[in-house]
Amino acid sequence: MADIDLQAVHDTLVSVAFEAGRMILAANPSSISTDTKLNAVDIVTETDQAVERMVSSRLRDAYPSFAFVGEETYQAGVTRITDAPTFIVDPIDGTTNFVHSFPNACISLGLAVDRQPAVGVVYNPFQDLLFTGIRGRGSYMQRNASLEAGKGLGEKVKLPLGGANPPALGDLSSALVSIEWGSQRDGENFEVKARTFRKLAAARENGGAMVGGMRSLGSAALNLCACAAGQLDVYWEGGCYAWDVAAGWCILNEAGGRMVSGNPGIWDTELDSRVYLAVRGARSGLKELVEEFWKVIGDGKMDYKH
Incomplete structure (x- = not known):
């Protein structure tokens, strides 16, 4: 990685993110063409596809030797993430948030080197909220990120928001945990989720963890950024892909957080494992806290194909 200028990659990704944000904001969700993939809750729009074409074109022009993996051009069983940048x-x-005009949607741009997150840029244009991270150089959050200096541009704040010595984690009873149902709504993976969600919520007297609170932002990338910021304590997900987590994973790492497997007992998980606990x-x-969460899952195991 020594010969890759990660700062330059970061700067390019931020520029691309702002351009994508303008495209997303210009779209009218009530009039754009919408289709489904896996099922009725696995949605793709013409805006997703147009944004990916723009991103792919800009990044291939800037870094023609780098590989590119995008959600809308992914081919199951064919597309692979290798050690190459x-x-x-x-x-x-x-x-789904986007088509409902619910303002929790973002573009997620990651660079992986040797199958490890190296740069992450996550931008929510609806809130003009930017999260960035570069391996070894920290991660940051910026509000009003697309505005000009002196005209409302927000301060670039180093993550986590709690400072260099963030508060200790307690047990699940005091934790704010993010969860997502995902698009697969049957089978054993769904049952593992449903059982775990119920046990997280249930009173200790009934064998539950009596978790402090559960949230669902509807975006893996934004869930990870909220963990990086210290706004969430834990995020558990099964079924998402590397493009959902690559950028946010880098931002989380640089904020002192940790990504492990969403299945019990696995501390070192792969970028494309599709099962994550942040x-x-x-x-x-x-x-x-990780071990307490894994105990709630118990013997359950999620297994998603590529």
Whole structure:
């Protein structure tokens, strides 16, 4: 990676993200063409496809030797993430939110090198909220990110928001946990999720974890960025893809957080494992909270194909 200028890649991705944001904001969700993939809740729009074409064109022009993996051009069983420098892109993460004009949707732009997240840029144009991270150089959040200096441009704040010595993690009873149902709504993967969600919510007297609270932002990338910021303690997901998590994973790592497997017992998980458990940075308690969450899952195991 020594010969890759990660700062230059970051700067290119930020520029691309702002251009994508303008395209997303210009679209009218009530009049654009919409289709489905897996089922009725797995939505793709013409805006997703147009944004990915723009992103692919710009990144291939800027970095012709880098590989490119995008959600809308992914081919099951064919597309692979290798050790080569690879842009991993979700043109609109949170498409269901987008088509409902619910303002939790973003573009997620990641660079992986040796199958490890190296640069991450996540931009929510509806809130003009930008998250960025570069391996070894920290991660940041910026509000009013597309405005000019002196005209409302927000301060670039280093993550986590709690500072260099973020609060310790307690047990699940005090944790704010993000969960997502995903698009697969039957089979064993769905049953593992449903059982785990119920046990997280249930009172301890009934064998539950009595979790402090559960949230669903509808976007894997934004869930990871909220963990990186310290706004969420934990995010658990099964069924998403590398393009959903690559950028946010880098941002989480640089904020002192940790990504492990969403299946119990696996501390080192792959970028394309499709099963993830993210925990915010903290001065203590991370290992204990991960193990407590895995205990809630119990013998359950999610298994998603590529």
